[in-house]
Amino acid sequence: MTYTDPMTYTNPILNADWSDPDVVRVGDDFYLTASSFGRVPGLPLLHSRDLVNWTLVGHALERLEPGAEFAAPRHDCGVWAPSLRHHDDRFWIFWGDPDQGIFQVNAPGIRGPWTRPHLVKAGKGLIDPCPLWDDETGEAYLVHAWAKSRSGIKNRLTGHRMHPDGTSLLDEGKVIVDGDRIPGWFTLEGPKLYRHDGWFWILAPAGGVETGWQGAFRSRGFFGPYEEQIVLEQRDTDVNGPHQGGWVRTPSGEDWFLHFQQKGAYGRVVHLQPMRWGTDGWPVLGDEGAPVAVHRKPDLPEQSAAAPATDDDFPGGRFGRQWQWTANPQDGWATQHSGDGLRLACVRSADAHDLRKLPHVLTQRLPGTPSAVEVDLTLHGEEPGARAGLAVLGDAFGWIGLQRGADGEVHLVHRFAEAVAEKERDADHPRLAPEGRARLRIEIGAGARCRFFYDIGEGPTPSGPVFAATPWRWVGALLGLFALAPAGPGHAGAASFTRFRITPL
Incomplete structure (x- = not known):
């Protein structure tokens, strides 16, 4: 039996792919958002009272625009690192779309x-924007980084004066931090802008997500000159590249910093670090600049254990907030009805043998701890080639599910595709599923190694070899539910999913 001290927390506090987190406090409540790239809905919104236990309460972005460009999956595009702020009794989120520019949305709650x-x-190439409304001067500012893949520029932070209403910038911008002029620094990005103790502060990572560090910059004037320090780095810990996040202060005056760690197929998991201001005026993060694994909880009212939802019974055919499509959805992909269970249409597709290209895959994040994923599936589609299943998606993918054969029979199938493969192939021999239904299971072990199982009425049976989950670019591996059919005219039927569960192993 493992003893857990109720006065401490263990990192990561969000053990799944909540990439590029930013945080803000409003009253006694804390809110967090994260990158969502090409998935829809975008800009997840999480809530906490103690900075340790978080629940998913919604999304700020219903669709990606322009719609035609996000009609198919674009996993490395869309919503890059956002900033979340509260100003003038409104919540504000700014983010960079590397192909279009800097956007914002806002809301009263x-x-x-x-x-x-x-x-x-x-x-x-305009990415990672962060606004600041300066209460001392009444001025508003914005800082952003650059994506070399789109602009040819990197390792620089550009600053602007911003209209106080957040709708426009008031100048052409000036490079306020040039990482090329700092010995040993590279890939400077992800800036978060603050005012503290008479200084302008920029907290920004450098060195790349796998092996980099967290930096701090300060200047008496927004446009510089800035001096810098490294304030968080791996040292002798297991936390590679402690990277990009946000500072928040509790009502009692404690300071905390949330940031991500890149963990391969698991994506970017979120850590909470204690923070204080040193005698030299610089922030000290973690344990004197090294990430903590276990630490005393923040001085905040106790909150019951909580985490973003994963399980789903799909009441009335509706799916929970934890699910996202791999592109902008269309009407008719999921059908609401009077009972429980998710009913997905077998959408016709010319890419029926490559799940990576399909927009109608309903996904959620791969859990960061060893877990078993289960769902019950019934295939209603009568069309030969109609299929549905449970998938692990990344650069490579694997899935297990049901398919209607040319003979009209339903078969249990298990397929996969390597990262370099253009189409899937069998991971095990197809088997008859006489009732047209199956319980599907994936056991995710250490290193995101996945073992597939099925039950077609004879008990759980393993299928095929172990599959090693892989990330997509910038995105961790995803769990997915799908139903599809080969290209052709007319409706191809549907599939029903019930009782989706993720349980610890």
Whole structure:
């Protein structure tokens, strides 16, 4: 039996892919958002009272625009690192789309209604924006980084004066931190802008997500010059590249820093670090600049254990907030009805043998601890080639499910595709599923190694070899539910999923 001290917490506090987190406090409540890239809905919104236990309460972005460009999966595009702020009795989120520019949305409450995206600055490669409304001067500012893949520029932070209403920038911008001029620094990005103790502060990581560090910059004036320090790095811990996050202060005056750690197929998990201000005026993060694994909880009212939802019974055919499509959804993909269970249409597709190209895959994050994923599936589609299943998606993918054969029979199938493969192939021999239903199970072990099982009425049976989950670019591996059929005319039927569960192993 493992003893857990109720006065401490263990990192990571969010053990799944909540990439590029930013945090804000409003009253006694804390809110967090994260990158969502090409998945829809976007800009997840999480809530906590103690900075340790978080629940998912909604999303700020219903669809990605322009819609035609996100009609198919674009896993490395869309919503890159956002900043979450509260100003003038409204919540504000700014983010960079590397192909379009800097956007913002705002709302009177965290649950909305959120405005439609407003383009603050158009341009290629504009990423990681963060606003600041300076209460001391009444001025507003914005800082952003650059994506070399789109702009040819990197390792620089550009600053602007911003209109106080957050709709536009008031100048052409100036490079306020040039990472090329700092010996040993590279890939400077992800800035978060603050005012503290008479200084302008920028907390920004460098060195890359796998092996980098967290930096701090300060200046008496927004446009510089800035001096820098490294304030968090791996040292002799297991936390590689402690990277990009946000500072928040509790009502009692404690300071805390949330950041991510890149963990391969698990994506970017979130850690909570204690923070204090040293005698030299610089922030000290973690244990004197090294990440903590276990630490005393923040001085906040006790909160019951909580985590973003994973399980789903799909009441009335509706799916929970934890699910996202791999592109902008279309009407008819999921059908509401009077009972429980998710009913997905077998959407016809010319890419029926490559799940990575399909927009109608309903996904959620791969859990970061050893877990078993289960769901019950019934295939209703009568069309030869109609299929549905449970998948692990990344650069490579594997899935197990049901398919209607040319002979009209339903078969249990298990397929996979390597990262370099253009189409899937069998991981095990197909088997008859006489009732047209199956219980599907994936056991996710250490290193995101996945073992597939099925039950077609004879008890759980293992299928095929172990599959090693892989990330997509910038995105951890995903669990997915899908139903599809080969291209052709007319409706191809549907599939029903019931009792989706994720349980610890």
